[in-house]
Amino acid sequence: MNLDKQVPALLRVENLQKYFQVRKGWLGRKIQTLKAVDGLTFDLRRGETLGLVGESGCGKTTAGKTILRLYEPDGGRVVFDGHDVVGASEKQMLALRRQMQIVFQDPYDSLNPRKTVEQALGEPMAYHRIVERRRARERVAELLSLVGLPVACMNRYPHEFSGGQRQRIVIARALCLGPQFIVCDEAVSSLDVSIQAQIINLLQDLQTQLALTFLFISHDLRIVKHISDRVAIMYLGKIVELGRTEEIYAHPLHPYTQALLSAIPVADPSNQPERIILSGDVPTPTRLPKGCRFHTRCWLKEEICARVEPGFDAVSDDHYVMCHFSRSGKVTR
Amino acid sequence: MTKYILLRVVYLFLTAFAVLTIVFFALRVLPGDPVYAVLGGEAPPEIVEQTRHELGFDRPLYEQFAIYLSSFIQGDLGVSLQSKRPVAEMIAMMLPHTVLLALAAIATGLIIGVPLGVMAAVKRNGWFDSLSRIIGVSFIATPPFFVAIILLLVFGFWIGAFPIVGAGEWNQPWDILHALILPALALGIPKAAHMMRFTRSYMLEVLNEDYIRTARAKGLRERVVVFTHALKNALIPVVTILGNQLGQVIGGAVLIETVFTRPGMGRLVVEAISGRDFPVVQGTIVVFSFFVATSNMLVDLAYGLIDPRVRYR
Amino acid sequence: MLLPKRFRKRVTARISPISIDECIPTRSESIWQRPDVRIAVIVLVVITLLAIFAPLVAPYDPDLQNFRNRNKPPTLDHLCGTDYYGRDVLSRVIYGARVSLAIGFLATAFAMLIGVTLGVSAGFLGGRLELVVMRFVDVMMAIPMIITGLLMVAALGSGFQTLIVAIGISMTPRLIRLARAPVLVIKQREYIQAARALGLPNRIIIFSHIIPQVVPPLIVIATLQVCHAIVIEASISFLGLGIQPPMSSWGGLLKEGLRNLPSAPWISLTAGVVLTITVIVLNILGDALRDSLDPRLRGRIRAQ
Ligand SMILES: Nc1ncnc2c1ncn2[C@@H]1O[C@H](COP(=O)(O)OP(=O)(O)O)[C@@H](O)[C@H]1O
Ligand SMILES: [Mg+2]
Numbered sequence: 027m028n029l030d031k032q033v034p035a036l037l038r039v040e041n042l043q044k045y046f047q048v049r050k051g052w053l054g055r056k057i058q059t060l061k062a063v064d065g066l067t068f069d070l071r072r073g074e075t076l077g078l079v080g081e082s083g084c085g086k087t088t089a090g091k092t093i094l095r096l097y098e099p100d101g102g103r104v105v106f107d108g109h110d111v112v113g114a115s116e117k118q119m120l121a122l123r124r125q126m127q128i129v130f131q132d133p134y135d136s137l138n139p140r141k142t143v144e145q146a147l148g149e150p151m152a153y154h155r156i157v158e159r160r161r162a163r164e165r166v167a168e169l170l171s172l173v174g175l176p177v178a179c180m181n182r183y184p185h186e187f188s189g190g191q192r193q194r195i196v197i198a199r200a201l202c203l204g205p206q207f208i209v210c211d212e213a214v215s216s217l218d219v220s221i222q223a224q225i226i227n228l229l230q231d232l233q234t235q236l237a238l239t240f241l242f243i244s245h246d247l248r249i250v251k252h253i254s255d256r257v258a259i260m261y262l263g264k265i266v267e268l269g270r271t272e273e274i275y276a277h278p279l280h281p282y283t284q285a286l287l288s289a290i291p292v293a294d295p296s297n298q299p300e301r302i303i304l305s306g307d308v309p310t311p312t313r314l315p316k317g318c319r320f321h322t323r324c325w326l327k328e329e330i331c332a333r334v335e336p337g338f339d340a341v342s343d344d345h346y347v348m349c350h351f352s353r354s355g356k357v358t359r
Numbered sequence: 360m361t362k363y364i365l366l367r368v369v370y371l372f373l374t375a376f377a378v379l380t381i382v383f384f385a386l387r388v389l390p391g392d393p394v395y396a397v398l399g400g401e402a403p404p405e406i407v408e409q410t411r412h413e414l415g416f417d418r419p420l421y422e423q424f425a426i427y428l429s430s431f432i433q434g435d436l437g438v439s440l441q442s443k444r445p446v447a448e449m450i451a452m453m454l455p456h457t458v459l460l461a462l463a464a465i466a467t468g469l470i471i472g473v474p475l476g477v478m479a480a481v482k483r484n485g486w487f488d489s490l491s492r493i494i495g496v497s498f499i500a501t502p503p504f505f506v507a508i509i510l511l512l513v514f515g516f517w518i519g520a521f522p523i524v525g526a527g528e529w530n531q532p533w534d535i536l537h538a539l540i541l542p543a544l545a546l547g548i549p550k551a552a553h554m555m556r557f558t559r560s561y562m563l564e565v566l567n568e569d570y571i572r573t574a575r576a577k578g579l580r581e582r583v584v585v586f587t588h589a590l591k592n593a594l595i596p597v598v599t600i601l602g603n604q605l606g607q608v609i610g611g612a613v614l615i616e617t618v619f620t621r622p623g624m625g626r627l628v629v630e631a632i633s634g635r636d637f638p639v640v641q642g643t644i645v646v647f648s649f650f651v652a653t654s655n656m657l658v659d660l661a662y663g664l665i666d667p668r669v670r671y672r
Numbered sequence: 673m674l675l676p677k678r679f680r681k682r683v684t685a686r687i688s689p690i691s692i693d694e695c696i697p698t699r700s701e702s703i704w705q706r707p708d709v710r711i712a713v714i715v716l717v718v719i720t721l722l723a724i725f726a727p728l729v730a731p732y733d734p735d736l737q738n739f740r741n742r743n744k745p746p747t748l749d750h751l752c753g754t755d756y757y758g759r760d761v762l763s764r765v766i767y768g769a770r771v772s773l774a775i776g777f778l779a780t781a782f783a784m785l786i787g788v789t790l791g792v793s794a795g796f797l798g799g800r801l802e803l804v805v806m807r808f809v810d811v812m813m814a815i816p817m818i819i820t821g822l823l824m825v826a827a828l829g830s831g832f833q834t835l836i837v838a839i840g841i842s843m844t845p846r847l848i849r850l851a852r853a854p855v856l857v858i859k860q861r862e863y864i865q866a867a868r869a870l871g872l873p874n875r876i877i878i879f880s881h882i883i884p885q886v887v888p889p890l891i892v893i894a895t896l897q898v899c900h901a902i903v904i905e906a907s908i909s910f911l912g913l914g915i916q917p918p919m920s921s922w923g924g925l926l927k928e929g930l931r932n933l934p935s936a937p938w939i940s941l942t943a944g945v946v947l948t949i950t951v952i953v954l955n956i957l958g959d960a961l962r963d964s965l966d967p968r969l970r971g972r973i974r975a976q
Contacts, residue, residue: 091865094869096865096868096869119871120871123869123870123871124871126869127869127870128865128866128869130862130865130866131862132862135861135862135863136862136863136866137863138863138881140884140885149867149872149876149880150867150870150871150872153870153871153872153873153876154871196866199866199870200866202870203870203871
């Protein structure tokens with residue numbers, strides 16, 4: 027794991043935007059713009075895991091999909107290993123797809139129920155001509171043992187597996203083209219706690235073994251703390267705080283981060299910080315508030331917050347916060 | 360709500376316009392020359408060309424369409440190539456017969472179908488339910504024109520209780536009604552089977568709901584429960600089905616009118632299509648589609664009025 | 673919400689996360705134990721066999737005229753009587769079955785082909801293509817099917833092949849709707865997204881992931897459409913625009929019978945009864961098959 031700032035970024039996301047047009051009103055005449063991802067900026071260094079956390083609906087999945095161009099971005103740049111992703115031609119994109127993969131949340135939805143494991147893994151390899159036809163089976167077997175599944179399950183259908191086993195198959199499929207970077211979108215959220223641990227361990231093992239880089243999307247702050255080198259906190263389509271995991275968890279600077287962290291139960295109850303309950307309305311992403319997007323729920327709100335959107339400023343080396351009071355000491359607890 | 364209705368009306372006219380466009384160009388792009396249909400196959404070439412010119416069929420298609428459209432908007436649907444009479448006038452004469460038949464058929468369907476459906480639901484799994492199920496399955500699929508032929512044979516020819524030809528004159532309401540009965544039954548009986556089936560299944564659903572159980576528990580008479588509480592709610596989905604039924608009934612009327620040799624839109628369109636009478640085909644089909652689209656719209660609106668849970672999105 | 677109760681039970685019973693794709697017409701469903709379905713299957717098989725082996729089973733040559741035997745009521749020689757030209761009605765009905773069944777199935781197949789192509793591409797590719805196709809479908813659905821059929825026949829001419837095309841085209845809008853609805857569900861699934869992320873092109877996603885899921889239930893639903901096709905063919909021929917005499921068809925026989933209704937009702941009755949039985953049987957079968965499908969794949973076409 028490399029936290030050195032000098033290491034060039036594997037993935038660079040700059041001011042990424044993804045807006046959805048949602049139809050409202052009679053006959054869908056009223057079209058509103060839903061800013062699901064609204065100016066996302068971060069770097070991902072080779073070999074690291076960046077945790078992306080935030081409430082459900084804040085745009086994490088959309089961010090992951092837009093980075094992989096499963097959604098066409100509406101603005102911004104994505105640069106992967108020196109290659110422009112947003113402007114890539116179809117042919118360039120095909121090459122990039124080998125490098126960037128995604129694991130989704132729901133293992134029951136992620137596998138075509140009518141395809142055997144071998145078909146599910148074999149189809150993309152055949153299309154990309156990863157291996158010769160007669161070596162395809164061997165390669166599938168390799169992948170299966172890599173994710174800890176018996177080779178014999180190659181000819182089985184998804185419904186014959188448990189959720190955890192399915193997620194292993196999904197991970198094997200994500201690995202089949204030999205990627206460097208994987209987006210794990212709530213990859214363990216739908217699993218039982220004991221299974222979650224197994225899959226997390228598997229992901230960590232794979233990371234060291236294959237030198238993978240992860241964007242680990244989750245709403246579970248404890249898992250993120252465990253797996254991530256750095257953490258990004260997302261609120262209504264934007265990152266409000268970004269920094270090294272220990273730093274964020276020890277000294278959160280953004281009021282929203284503090285509120286989130288105060289909700290995690292800790293082992294020693296005497297140490298439990300006072301829980302911050304957010305009041306105020308959660309704005310709808312179709313009508314974002316002016317100024318700081320968090321001000322409607324913020325307990326530190328001042329006049330400026332409703333007027334001016336704060337910048338995303340470095341408070342210390344490698345720690346960025348989007349809050350007017352990040353340096354004022356007002357937020358420190 | 361008003362805005363919604365307005366939009367639906369606009370949409371309705373757009374649909375009619377689209378149908379008109381499609382039919383207009385389909386008729387002209389697909390093979391089949393109206394000029395020969397007017398003159399017969401043997402006409403000398405110069406006459407053919409002259410007629411073609413007189414009828415405007417030698418102009419570019421878009422020009423023909425523009426001309427047709429501008430007069431269409433003013434209510435002029437052109438002149439029949441065969442009878443040389445204005446199409447609008449022909450439609451005005453035929454339309455009332457078809458509308459009357461369609462409405463009578465729907466009414467027949469409701470009057471026969473809904474009570475039978477209620478009875479079948481109340482006496483669920485009894486002999487009446489089984490019998491009505493068998494009859495229902497048979498009649499849902501029976502082509503109305505075959506029902507018409509049987510009715511014509513039995514009540515027209517054998518018993519002689521009803522006229523076998525025509526629809527009567529408008530100034531003789533009794534004749535009109537008399538001539539309407541068999542065709543309305545022919546179209547309505549298959550519809551009744553449909554209605555019965557839907558009413559039954561919706562009634563069963565409603566009869567199982569909590570408020571009906573409560574009503575029963577309160578000791579209300581079964582008949583009161585069935586008719587005041589349950590039927591009212593079961594009718595909501597039945598109404599939505601009416602819209603689609605009207606479209607099908609109008610389609611079915613085409614054949615029924617042929618069986619009973621009745622004047623009507625169906626006869627008009629069939630004759631126009633086989634005679635390649637373009638203006639008449641265009642006019643009649645637009646009117647048909649206007650009817651289908653209107654009935655769908657009305658049902659959607661009625662549905663919203665009856666059931667407050669429906670929100671127009 | 674408004675599903676009849678018998679569907680509703682199934683919906684709740686199947687809410688488990690595994691679900692729609694695994695509920696493709698499973699033969700294990702109990703529909704084959706229903707007596708009406710069994711009878712329907714037997715009747716359909718008999719009619720189909722009669723049609724296929726018409727030359728062997730028909731008692732007479734359907735075109736053989738016998739002017740001494742005009743409009744004769746049913747006798748032991750001619751079980752369903754004879755027509756105006758002295759032809760054997762039963763034989764003509766048996767030969768007519770060939771036309772009706774062939775056109776019914778082929779027109780449905782034709783409509784399936786176009787409907788699946790357009791419906792699946794519209795549903796999957798979305799965008800302007802979907803908008804255009806679905807608006808077109810909306811408009812076409814406003815014209816009664818029989819009128820579209822007549823219009824197409826008038827334009828293309830009458831004959832066996834053109835009837836298939838004409839009826840097929842008039843059925844297509846409905847099938848486009850039926851084919852698109854499940855695609856909208858399936859394309860949201862994560863394995864489709866995953867396939868995209870793996871760089872698989874639309875062509876492979878459609879043929880390898882979408883079509884295999886959409887088509888089997890659609891074929892089941894198409895059974896119901898076959899009876900529509902048969903009725904439309906009979907209607908068009910009945911109006912004199914379809915199969916032309918002397919070729920025999922049920923619609924043509926009904927037309928001929930109508931002209932001779934008081935003097936020879938057996939012509940219309942035989943053709944009409946056989947037509948009705950065929951349609952009822954197909955209807956029972958289609959209904960039963962459709963009920964055995966998962967409700968969410970059944971499509972959102974309005975009750976009809
Ligand atoms: N395909 C879509 N069309 C319209 N709106 C969408 C779509 N996908 C997501 N959204 C909206 O974008 C916002 C962010 O959603 P998502 O990225 O799924 O959030 P998260 O993964 O953080 O829970 C939500 O308000 C959601 O309703
Ligand atoms: Mg998500």
